[in-house]
Amino acid sequence: MQAKNATERFTELFSKLEHSTESEQKHEIEELHGLMEEMDREEFESAFTEELFNSIDKMIEEKKMPLENAVLLLNHLGYNRTLKFPWNYGFDDSSLSERFEKMIIEEEMKEEGMNEKLLFDLCKCYQALSFNLSAKLLPICASCLLKVAFNKEKNEETRKEVEIAFLALSNIHEFIEIEQKLYLNEIKEIIEYHKEHHNLTQLTYQSAWDxxxxxxxxxxxxxxxxxxKLHFAREAAREIEELAKTVDWKRKEGNKRERERxxxxxxxxxIRTLRPYFxxxxxxxxxxxxxVSSVVNIFRAVNDNSSEICDQCICVFVAATENEAVKSEELLKGGAVEAVLEAFVQFEVKSRSAKDYLLYFKRICERLKEKTDDEANEAKRFELKRKIFEKMEEEGYEDFIIGLNHYIEYGTCYYVLVQNVENYFVYF
Known part of the structure; x- marks a missing residue:
């Protein structure tokens, strides 16, 4: 008999919750959390649907699950969704989302007797699970989460709450404006303090920057x-290099799936956070x-092992070519040109990053047509142009790119790529 996958085991265990006692539920919820950690993206998406959140809401309504247990379960769901699968929309259209919106507003409007712990529990779950934050809830959730995130107590329970608060805050969409006075002085202090004392978890620190x-x-x-003042580039490079040391990059995707750390x-x-910065x-x-050099090292390390991280690295390189403040010699110094050149003909044409590879190659070719002021970098630019030209002839780049033109779809949802292939070639 074929073993059940994580989704099937999760669904089976979840169905037991409404028939369990309060103490049994807590034990089962921790088991569910373990199963969430095993799930890959497809398994997660198939399990965490609108129907699941509606079921949780129904259990709360029918008093088959106390709110405390619901918050425990949703806390685990929100953590895994925000950390691993940020584009899951199952919660937003559910009746549970409506329940939490109502409870948050009612609790916040109390003139006296507000339960701050309850409000934080509601806000952290709602913010971690919601992709489209309600405009009327933003100031309430942001204010509540920021208050917890800036807590300077050093006990382990507070440290975990700070991590959860920052993880939820990092889920606030980039196009939502928050007044600087609500966060800037405090977050500067937190980052500066961490640089000296290293008091935050890796996830908390990344979420604060995000x-x-x-x-x-x-x-x-x-x-x-x-x-x-805060030296984001230096801090991000250091954190990326430290994280890279802990990962076994030799694990191949084709092997039996090993749980990602x-x-x-x-x-x-x-890597995702770097894209807008670049x-x-x-x-x-x-x-x-x-x-740039740190991202290049990651890109080279994961080229055969993690297509998702590799794709995000390409997005970062493309973002750098879009920034007029980035000089072509700076991209050369960082090694991004050589790294992508090495990988260019190795990736699958049908991969979702095909457009980004092609766009990056085109823009680098455009940059290499621009002369630099520095003699050493000008010599390197000329040498790299020669290498690219020879590589195109040797590897059949022209045929490769012409083939891509027949595959790539051009439309408003993607960057517009000039279809005249001569624009992708660097001639002397």
Missing amino acids: FLIKRFIKDRNLEEVIAN EEEYILLRW CICKLWNDESVEL
Whole structure:
């Protein structure tokens, strides 16, 4: 008999909750959490649907599950959804979402006797599970989560609550504006303190930066603080290198699936966070070049082992080519050009990153047509052009790119790529 997968075991165990006692439920919820950690993306998506959240709501309504247990279960769900699978929408259209919205507003409106612990539990679950945060709930959830996130007590329980709060805050969409006065001074203090004392978990620290970079997308006044005062590029490079040391990159995707470690998910979150920074930061410096080098090292390490991280690295490289503040010689120094050149003909044409590879190659070719002021970098640019030209002839790049033109779909949802293949070639 074929063994049941994690989704089947999760569904079977979840169905027992409504028939269990309160204490039995707590034990079963921890078992469910273990199964969540085993799930890959497809298994997670198939399990965490609108119907599942409606079932939880029904158990609360019929008093088959106390709110305390529901919060425990949703806390685990929100943690895994935000850490691993940020685009799961099952919660948003559910009756449970409506219940939590109502409870949050009612609790916050109490003139006296507000239960701050309950409000935090509701906000952290709602924020971690919701993809489309209600405009009327944003100030309530943000204020509540920020208050917990800035708690400086050092006990383990507080440390975990701070991690959960920052993880939920990092889930606030980048196009939602939050006033600087609500967070900036405190988050600066938290980051500076961590640099000296290393008091935050890796996930907490990444989530704090993720929250700040998302605010940067709408508020460019944060640039000086992020780039020059808090030294984001230096900190991100250090964290990425530390995380890379903990991961076994020799694990092949074709082998029997091994559970991914939390460090891999945190690393993927860092790479995603870099994309907007590389695209819009104008204060480019040597620390930024070092960060490019760190991403190049990851890209080379994961090229055969993690297609998702590899795809995100390509997105980061493309973002750098879109930023006029990034000089072509800085991309050369960081090694991004050589790394992608090495990998260009190795990836599957049908992969979702095909457009990004092609776009990056085109933009690098455009950059290599631009002369640099530095003689050493000009010589390197000329040598790289020669290498690319020879590589195109040797590997059949022209035929490869022409073939891609027949495969790639051009439309408004993707970057517009010029279909004249001559634009992708670097001639002397």
